[in-house]
Amino acid sequence: MAITRASIENIPIHLVTSIPSIETYNNIVNKKYYSTKLEKRYKEASLPKIEIINLHSEILKKESWIANKTINEVNKFLEKGEQVLFFLNRRGYAPFVICKKCGYKFQCPNCSVNLNYHKNLNKLLCHYCGFKSSLSRNCKDNIKCDLSFCGPGVERIFAELKKIYPNKKIEIFSSDTLEKNELANELLKKVEKSKIDILIGTQLLSKGFHFPKLNCIVVVDGDFSSHGYDLRSAEKNVQLYHQLSGRAGREGNFSTIFFQTYTPEDEILINISKNNPNLFLQKELLLRKEKKLPPFYRLISLIISGKNEALIMKFAMSIKLKIPQIKEVNVLGPVLAPISKLRKKYRCRILIRYPKDLFIQKYLSQFLNKIKITSGIKLEVDVDPINFS
Numbered sequence: 001m002a003i004t005r006a007s008i009e010n011i012p013i014h015l016v017t018s019i020p021s022i023e024t025y026n027n028i029v030n031k032k033y034y035s036t037k038l039e040k041r042y043k044e045a046s047l048p049k050i051e052i053i054n055l056h057s058e059i060l061k062k063e064s065w066i067a068n069k070t071i072n073e074v075n076k077f078l079e080k081g082e083q084v085l086f087f088l089n090r091r092g093y094a095p096f097v098i099c100k101k102c103g104y105k106f107q108c109p110n111c112s113v114n115l116n117y118h119k120n121l122n123k124l125l126c127h128y129c130g131f132k133s134s135l136s137r138n139c140k141d142n143i144k145c146d147l148s149f150c151g152p153g154v155e156r157i158f159a160e161l162k163k164i165y166p167n168k169k170i171e172i173f174s175s176d177t178l179e180k181n182e183l184a185n186e187l188l189k190k191v192e193k194s195k196i197d198i199l200i201g202t203q204l205l206s207k208g209f210h211f212p213k214l215n216c217i218v219v220v221d222g223d224f225s226s227h228g229y230d231l232r233s234a235e236k237n238v239q240l241y242h243q244l245s246g247r248a249g250r251e252g253n254f255s256t257i258f259f260q261t262y263t264p265e266d267e268i269l270i271n272i273s274k275n276n277p278n279l280f281l282q283k284e285l286l287l288r289k290e291k292k293l294p295p296f297y298r299l300i301s302l303i304i305s306g307k308n309e310a311l312i313m314k315f316a317m318s319i320k321l322k323i324p325q326i327k328e329v330n331v332l333g334p335v336l337a338p339i340s341k342l343r344k345k346y347r348c349r350i351l352i353r354y355p356k357d358l359f360i361q362k363y364l365s366q367f368l369n370k371i372k373i374t375s376g377i378k379l380e381v382d383v384d385p386i387n388f389s
């Protein structure tokens with residue numbers, strides 16, 4: 001939007017970022033954009049050292065997510081009176097709950113996702129539509145279900161850290177705790193005045209904040225293998241963790257970011273750990289070219305949604321068959337969205353890929369205008385889609 005507006009009004013535009021998108025990087029390479037770099041951090045601080053902690057090399061205690069090796073490293077910073085941040089991009093206590101007796105899994109009735117357990121609220125919560133429910137449920141034997149809480153969220157990491165460090169001051173930073181502005185400000189002041197020893201935070205914490213005493217970050221779950229559906233997942237992760245590492249060592253002190261992982265060989269993790277965004281951008285750009293992805297090709301996403309899964313797939317198939325065949329234009333799909341049902345509606349997607357010097361929008365919109373849309377079905381068109389979830 002900003003670029004388009006600047007172009008219409010004929011005014012210069014500055015894009016400011018720590019790591020540009022691949023599209024923007026390509027514009028720099030092609031000399032369409034001019035780039036200026038801040039080569040040094042504030043106070044000439046160096047970026048944190050990155051260390052990978054292989055979780056296969058020790059057996060974690062039951063219901064525990066922090067390795068002994070991590071604790072030993074963290075202690076070194078705490079002993080110096082410095083702050084430590086545990087990063088986990090998952091709100092609540094546990095990402096899903098099942099019954100050990102009957103195998104029942106608590107799921108959202110409106111979305112095809114598991115419900116998250118929030119201990120502070122003592123409720124199950126859908127992070128997509130906001131659905132809430134209680135935990136009580138009768139099992140097949142008419143006695144209450146025997147619940148098992150699976151995986152950690154920030155509240156659970158808080159509980160584990162409280163056990164390890166009963167005398168340290170520990171706080172959670174997530175949208176649940178930072179919803180009220182005054183509360184957020186109070187928390188931030190506490191951090192600045194060193195009244196907090198350990199912070200536990202979600203993505204919310206990766207941006208902008210200046211914590212002078214924070215020199216150690218632990219990424220609790222450094223596994224990135226599950227995001228294959230999004231062509232930008234590597235880029236988004238490299239950006240996020242670069243931002244995050246920028247929270248540490250801001251006053252020029254020695255700082256480290258530890259990645260706990262079961263997949264130390266994962267390519268995204270290796271890209272992050274090299275801490276060389278330029279190298280990543282170069283490699284990723286080549287990969288995009290090889291795989292015929294943006295910015296070398298363009299994409300148009302047709303998103304079909306409705307309350308009946310079979311009906312939307314049938315409708316999508318019928319559209320696909322009618323799309324006029326044009327040389328060098330690929331029509332991919334339809335495939336169900338990774339979260340196939342959201343707020344009671346199923347979604348699927350057709351992806352149209354074409355060389356960027358071909359102008360098919362007009363052609364396509366003429367075709368789409370002629371299509372009769374079955375009632376109860378919605379068709380959305382997303383040109384140059386950013387979001388694939």
Ligand SMILES: [Zn+2]
Binds near residue numbers: 108111127128
């Ligand atoms: Zn939901």
Ligand SMILES: [Zn+2]
Binds near residue numbers: 101144
């Ligand atoms: Zn049960």
